[in-house]
Amino acid sequence: MTKNAKYEAIVVGTSAGGLNALFVLLETLPANFPLPIIIVQHRSKDKNDLLEEVLQNKCKVKIKQADEKEKIEKGVVYIAPPDYHVLIENDLTLSLSADEYVQFSRPSIDVLFESAAGVYKDKLIGIILTGANSDGASGIRLIKANDGLTIAQKPEEAFSPVMPSAAIKTNAVTHIWPLSKIRDFLLTLNN
Amino acid sequence: MSSDSKKIRELLESIRLVYGYDFTDYAEASISRRIQHFISTRKIETIDELAKIVLKDEKAFEELVQEISVTVTELFRDPSFYKSLRENVVKRLATYPFIKVWIAGCATGEEIYSVAILLKEEELLNRSVIYATDINQKSLKIAKEGLYNIENMKSYTHNYQHAGGKRSFSEYYIAKYNTVLFDKSLRQNIVFSPHNLAVDKSFNEFQLVICRNVLIYFNQQLQNRAINLFYDSLCPFGFLGLGSKESLLFSDKQKQFEDVDKKEKIYMKSK
Numbered sequence A: 001m002t003k004n005a006k007y008e009a010i011v012v013g014t015s016a017g018g019l020n021a022l023f024v025l026l027e028t029l030p031a032n033f034p035l036p037i038i039i040v041q042h043r044s045k046d047k048n049d050l051l052e053e054v055l056q057n058k059c060k061v062k063i064k065q066a067d068e069k070e071k072i073e074k075g076v077v078y079i080a081p082p083d084y085h086v087l088i089e090n091d092l093t094l095s096l097s098a099d100e101y102v103q104f105s106r107p108s109i110d111v112l113f114e115s116a117a118g119v120y121k122d123k124l125i126g127i128i129l130t131g132a133n134s135d136g137a138s139g140i141r142l143i144k145a146n147d148g149l150t151i152a153q154k155p156e157e158a159f160s161p162v163m164p165s166a167a168i169k170t171n172a173v174t175h176i177w178p179l180s181k182i183r184d185f186l187l188t189l190n191n
Numbered sequence B: 001m002s003s004d005s006k007k008i009r010e011l012l013e014s015i016r017l018v019y020g021y022d023f024t025d026y027a028e029a030s031i032s033r034r035i036q037h038f039i040s041t042r043k044i045e046t047i048d049e050l051a052k053i054v055l056k057d058e059k060a061f062e063e064l065v066q067e068i069s070v071t072v073t074e075l076f077r078d079p080s081f082y083k084s085l086r087e088n089v090v091k092r093l094a095t096y097p098f099i100k101v102w103i104a105g106c107a108t109g110e111e112i113y114s115v116a117i118l119l120k121e122e123e124l125l126n127r128s129v130i131y132a133t134d135i136n137q138k139s140l141k142i143a144k145e146g147l148y149n150i151e152n153m154k155s156y157t158h159n160y161q162h163a164g165g166k167r168s169f170s171e172y173y174i175a176k177y178n179t180v181l182f183d184k185s186l187r188q189n190i191v192f193s194p195h196n197l198a199v200d201k202s203f204n205e206f207q208l209v210i211c212r213n214v215l216i217y218f219n220q221q222l223q224n225r226a227i228n229l230f231y232d233s234l235c236p237f238g239f240l241g242l243g244s245k246e247s248l249l250f251s252d253k254q255k256q257f258e259d260v261d262k263k264e265k266i267y268m269k270s271k
C-alpha cells in the first residue's frame, strides 16, 4: 500500500478565478480517478450558468452537479448547485441545505469542508484555490484538526489571493503549492 | 459513527419522547450543524449538557426548535418555478369550482403571498383557500402578520417580474417606514396552522400541494413519508410542486405521479 492509499475524498473550494484553476486541476485526471472530488465554486443564483457542462467539455473524469441524497462515488467530481449548501452524510451521501448564507455565500466552502471533516477525518484532502473572500478558512482549520491534509494555492500566483491567504493565516495549511504542483500531487494519488 | 453523532441521535430520541417533536429522521449532517451552532452560541460545552438543559426547560427546547427549523425563504424564490406554476398548473385549476391549496413548510409566509398573487392574477383567488402549515409556530405568526422588511423588496420585485408577474409589484403592498404590509385581499382566504410532516396526518383534500426546500432536510425514509402524505392529500389529477433540487426519487409513489414540468419539479397525481 502506498502512503496515498489512505485518502478517501477530496474537497475543493474556490471563488473568483476558480474556473480556470479548476480546468488546470481536473483536465488531466483520468476517468477512473480513485477518489471522489466535491467542489464548491461560488456562483450566482442563476441556474443556467452551465458550469458543469463547461468543465465536462474539457475533462475525462465525470463531472456533475451534486444531487440531493446521492451516493458519493469514486472517480466522480461533484459541483455544489447554485443557491444550496452541500453537506456530507455519515453514510457517504450528499445532502443539500437552504440554510442562511455562510461567509456571504451559498454554497459555502466552510459548510462543505466542516461536514466533510467530520465524516472523512484523516482520510480527507482539503484544497483552497483562488478566491476573493475568506470562506473556507474555518473549514480548513477543522480538516486539519481532524488530521486531514490541507493544501492552499500559492497566493502569489492565484488570480485572487484573498482566499488562499485567509486559509494560510489559520496556520492549518500543510502545503502551499502552485496550481501545477497541486495537479501533479493529485495525479500521484492515481497510483 | 462518531461519539457526537451517537449523542445527537440520543438527544433527538429523548426530545421525541418528551416533547413529541420527531427530528430522528432528519438528514444528520444538517441537523448536527444546527445543533453545534446552537451549542457554540449558548456557551454550552457538550451535547450531554445541551440534552440536560432542553429536556427539563421547555423554553430552551423551543429555542432549539427555532434553530433547527431553518426559516430562510423568499418571495417568488426560483422565478422559473412560479412561471411554470402559472402556465402549467394555475390555469388548469380554473376548471375547479373551488380550489384548495396546501403550502407545507411555509416558513415566514413569503411563499404563501407569492402563490396568492399568482391566483389573484389568474382571477382564482376569491374561490381559493390556502392552507399554510409549518412546525415553527413563531414563523407561522410572522406569516399571518404579513409584515416584511422593505430591504428585500427590490430583489423580490425582480423575482416577481421574472416569474411572469403581470402588474407592478408595489400594487400588492403598502410600505410604512422600513416594513411592508401585504394587501388584505391577498390574506383573506388563508388558514394558518401548525402541522408536522414527520408525525401528523393528512387533514383535507387539495388540488395543489406545494412543499419546497423542506424535504432536503429529511432522510430518505422521511421524504417518503412526506410524499405519501401529499399523495393522500391530493385529489385525482391534483398537482405537487417541490423545491428545485428535490424529487420523487425516494418515494414509493414515484410511479403514481406524472411529470408536469420535470425541471421545475412539478408533478401530477395520475393514479
Ligand SMILES: C[S@@+](CC[C@H](N)C(=O)[O-])C[C@H]1O[C@@H](n2cnc3c(N)ncnc32)[C@H](O)[C@@H]1O
Residues within 6 Å of the ligand: A098, A099, B069, B070, B071, B072, B073, B074, B077, B104, B105, B106, B107, B108, B111, B133, B134, B135, B136, B139, B195, B196, B197, B198, B211, B212, B213, B214, B217, B243
Ligand atoms: C428552508 S425553509 C423553506 C421555506 C419555503 N418553503 C421556501 O422554499 O422558501 C424550511 C421550512 O420547513 C419547516 N419544517 C421543517 N421540518 C418540518 C416538518 N417536520 N413539518 C413541517 N415543516 C417543517 C421549517 O420550519 C421551515 O420553515
